[in-house]
Amino acid sequence: MSSSSSSQPKPLRIGIIGFGPFAQFLAKTMMKQGHFIRVTSRSDYSELCANLGILFFRDIGAFLESDNEVIMISTSILSLSRVVEPIPFNCLKRPTLFVDVLSVKEHPKDVLLRIMPEECDLLCTHPMFGPESGKDGWANLTFMYDMVRIRDQSLCSSFLHIFSSEGCKMLEMTCEEHDRLAAQSQFLTHTIGRILSEMGVEPTPIDTKGFQKLVQVKESSVKDSFDLFSGLFIYNRFARQQMKNLEVALEKTKEKLQERSKELQDPIISKF
Amino acid sequence: MSSSSSSQPKPLRIGIIGFGPFAQFLAKTMMKQGHFIRVTSRSDYSELCANLGILFFRDIGAFLESDNEVIMISTSILSLSRVVEPIPFNCLKRPTLFVDVLSVKEHPKDVLLRIMPEECDLLCTHPMFGPESGKDGWANLTFMYDMVRIRDQSLCSSFLHIFSSEGCKMLEMTCEEHDRLAAQSQFLTHTIGRILSEMGVEPTPIDTKGFQKLVQVKESSVKDSFDLFSGLFIYNRFARQQMKNLEVALEKTKEKLQERSKELQDPIISKF
Ligand SMILES: NC(=O)c1ccc[n+]([C@@H]2O[C@H](COP(=O)([O-])OP(=O)(O)OC[C@H]3O[C@@H](n4cnc5c(N)ncnc54)[C@H](OP(=O)(O)O)[C@@H]3O)[C@@H](O)[C@H]2O)c1
Numbered sequence: 001m002s003s004s005s006s007s008q009p010k011p012l013r014i015g016i017i018g019f020g021p022f023a024q025f026l027a028k029t030m031m032k033q034g035h036f037i038r039v040t041s042r043s044d045y046s047e048l049c050a051n052l053g054i055l056f057f058r059d060i061g062a063f064l065e066s067d068n069e070v071i072m073i074s075t076s077i078l079s080l081s082r083v084v085e086p087i088p089f090n091c092l093k094r095p096t097l098f099v100d101v102l103s104v105k106e107h108p109k110d111v112l113l114r115i116m117p118e119e120c121d122l123l124c125t126h127p128m129f130g131p132e133s134g135k136d137g138w139a140n141l142t143f144m145y146d147m148v149r150i151r152d153q154s155l156c157s158s159f160l161h162i163f164s165s166e167g168c169k170m171l172e173m174t175c176e177e178h179d180r181l182a183a184q185s186q187f188l189t190h191t192i193g194r195i196l197s198e199m200g201v202e203p204t205p206i207d208t209k210g211f212q213k214l215v216q217v218k219e220s221s222v223k224d225s226f227d228l229f230s231g232l233f234i235y236n237r238f239a240r241q242q243m244k245n246l247e248v249a250l251e252k253t254k255e256k257l258q259e260r261s262k263e264l265q266d267p268i269i270s271k272f
Numbered sequence: 273m274s275s276s277s278s279s280q281p282k283p284l285r286i287g288i289i290g291f292g293p294f295a296q297f298l299a300k301t302m303m304k305q306g307h308f309i310r311v312t313s314r315s316d317y318s319e320l321c322a323n324l325g326i327l328f329f330r331d332i333g334a335f336l337e338s339d340n341e342v343i344m345i346s347t348s349i350l351s352l353s354r355v356v357e358p359i360p361f362n363c364l365k366r367p368t369l370f371v372d373v374l375s376v377k378e379h380p381k382d383v384l385l386r387i388m389p390e391e392c393d394l395l396c397t398h399p400m401f402g403p404e405s406g407k408d409g410w411a412n413l414t415f416m417y418d419m420v421r422i423r424d425q426s427l428c429s430s431f432l433h434i435f436s437s438e439g440c441k442m443l444e445m446t447c448e449e450h451d452r453l454a455a456q457s458q459f460l461t462h463t464i465g466r467i468l469s470e471m472g473v474e475p476t477p478i479d480t481k482g483f484q485k486l487v488q489v490k491e492s493s494v495k496d497s498f499d500l501f502s503g504l505f506i507y508n509r510f511a512r513q514q515m516k517n518l519e520v521a522l523e524k525t526k527e528k529l530q531e532r533s534k535e536l537q538d539p540i541i542s543k544f
């Protein structure tokens with residue numbers, strides 16, 4: 001579709017570990033750009049992959065031997081350690097660029113730095129969009145990345161070009177800074193979405209525009225898995241504080257209303 | 273601007289009690305449609321009114337004597353009783369249509385039915401929009417109304433036509449049904465907006481689309497007065513329950529996260 005596809009320097013061989021909704025969404029654009037995709041995952045995606053023209057490997061060893069330049073990790077946050085710790089890295093044919101796309105960043109950085117072979121590079125990323133918000137293209141959507149350990153600059157640039165050429169806002173930031181900000185924004189948004197869903201919030205005939213926005217927040221939060229939401233909480237060390245801030249703010253808001261309510265009943269304080 | 277202005281049958285003489293931000297916003301469109309507006313309010317708006325070509329009355333008696341067909345009440349919810357109870361209704365020159373636009377509906381209905389002269393009609397309404405959401409016109413925005421005591425159908429229709437001719441979705445509903453639904457939608461939205469403001473929520477460089485919606489909800493909630501917010505809480509009998517539901521849902525969401533967190537630490541339960 002976009003003219004940018006043709007400006008892509010050369011097709012990359014990209015292996016993907018974890019072929020859930022988000023990886024499938026990313027793979028579509030990568031294939032459109034001409035990259036070669038190979039996949040391995042816990043579940044059997046051989047039929048889906050055959051339909052998409054993608055090689056699927058049940059066996060992680062064979063997957064590693066298939067000689068990828070880039071290996072992109074897109075497992076759930078909760079399963080990362082369990083998925084990557086048993087990887088037989090000795091099957092790798094070359095120094096590989098590992099990229100993760102998890103919605104928390106310090107955790108995969110720590111785990112991958114610990115277990116990856118020294119000769120492999122690591123790029124930690126977080127595309128700040130998903131199948132819903134990115135369904136009409138990626139232009140102006142933010143792509144956060146941290147070049148944690150990059151020696152092959154050219155390979156790293158080629159990978160980043162996948163996103164920049166689609167018009168993403170490319171934002172370099174440390175994993176720590178990401179987690180601090182994401183707790184205040186994305187985690188809070190998911191939490192409010194889940195709370196609204198817990199309340200059974202539904203459109204009414206007298207919706208205000210503001211309420212319609214809340215209904216949208218609820219709907220898009222529950223489209224993501226509960227694993228994703230719990231991952232944001234458990235593996236972002238700033239999330240717990242944010243949850244506390246939310247509770248305190250709710251309590252304060254209630255108190256202000258009760259104070260106002262009491263003032264109105266007291267004819268001496270009340271100016272009404 | 274709109275061709276509908278010309279289809280307005282005849283200009284109405286509309287008196288407004290309470291000339292705060294919302295009444296000023298409504299008056300603009302009413303004047304554009306050719307209606308004659310007179311105003312009285314606690315504060316002195318004589319200069320503003322002079323600039324707009326509107327008659328301003330400091331004295332409520334003189335205001336009532338100025339012979340309005342419709343009197344629209346747009347005081348804050350909290351001040352309604354204090355404002356309307358001392359009205360010298362005996363100054364009225366004719367059976368008048370009283371209209372209120374308060375964001376709660378059972379309360380003004382009860383107060384006005386109790387104090388209004390028997391020969392006056394009462395239309396309780398809630399335009400489900402404000403200066404922000406209605407700044408680009410009123411098309412497709414909802415106008416809720418309850419024809420509580422209407423004998424002069426034609427006068428009531430003429431008033432409703434102000435909104436229907438601008439393209440509002442006209443929605444007839446009892447005051448009780450309104451308050452039940454508005455607690456679930458509008459009050460909840462204001463509450464979440466105030467909580468986010470209490471938390472000091474601000475845009476970050478890595479905002480998701482969902483978070484941007486929350487920031488908008490926060491910004492539009494704090495643009496309305498705290499009196500309006502407390503009015504929604506104190507004078508909507510369904511609001512307290514909604515506040516409780518919000519607290520319970522927050523608690524449940526937190527518990528679910530903590531449960532998931534514990535499961536992951538327990539190697540027997542954990543499937544990860
Ligand atoms: N969805 C978004 O909008 C979005 C945006 C940016 C980043 N992300 C990140 O992208 C990653 C994938 O997200 P997602 O939306 O696809 O859903 P998800 O529920 O977070 O992750 C699903 C993936 O995790 C794998 N997985 C889950 N439990 C596993 C286990 N016990 N063992 C092995 N593999 C396991 C699944 O494998 P199978 O499919 O083989 O079962 C699947 O590939 C997450 O880290 C998420 O934070 C998501």
Ligand SMILES: NC(=O)c1ccc[n+]([C@@H]2O[C@H](COP(=O)([O-])OP(=O)(O)OC[C@H]3O[C@@H](n4cnc5c(N)ncnc54)[C@H](OP(=O)(O)O)[C@@H]3O)[C@@H](O)[C@H]2O)c1
Pocket residue numbers: 271272289290291292293294295313314315316346347348349351354355373374375376398399400401402403496497499500503
């Ligand atoms: N803003 C909206 O988007 C919106 C939408 C739909 C309905 N409404 C309803 O419209 C009404 C007006 O809303 P608003 O946005 O203009 O702001 P508000 O803060 O709810 O009300 C302001 C009005 O109340 C009057 N007032 C406040 N305290 C008073 C007192 N102690 N004695 C006498 N008058 C007092 C003010 O008079 P002075 O200005 O003379 O001081 C002003 O006219 C409210 O009932 C609100 O619920 C608002």
